[in-house]
Amino acid sequence: MMRLGATVEDFTLLDDRAQPWTLSGQRGRPVLLIFHRHLM
């Protein structure tokens, strides 16, 4: 399990325009990641 303070391994996911979004591309500002559940 990822620990607080540890460097988060980079990852790339596609966004809603099918464009790659990479965590390392956000370097320089805080990132808030919200993992969604299913839609009701």
Place this chain on the structure above:
Amino acid sequence: MRDRLDDLADSSIAVVTFAGVERLAAHREHLGLPFSLLADPERTVYRRFGLDRAPLWRVYNPGTLRLYGQLLARGRRLRRPVDDTRQLGGDFVIDAAGRLAAAFRPRSPDDRPPVDDLVAAVRRCRRDEPGS
């Protein structure tokens, strides 16, 4: 969350879903999201952040049922789920240097943190940055 976006103006916000890319545009429109919506259909990143599937008894616990009841009372329409209802969500803050600064891994769907807690976690990142 939407009314706190000004507090998060110099942050990057992304919602990760396990829906496929082809469904994201409709998801984004349905949710009215002003920020990135990302597809993780294999749930690789979900697992990397320790977000697993919960047992049914935890998913449909009294707190979750109460939450659904409250949403119904507010006029929210519930749809038959087409996705995995057991997949848990979570919220994480990563600082500007790429380190995990905060982690909220709920044990059930009704256990998500208040938006104020997320905003506070992002603010702590800014405060702790060198030169800030």
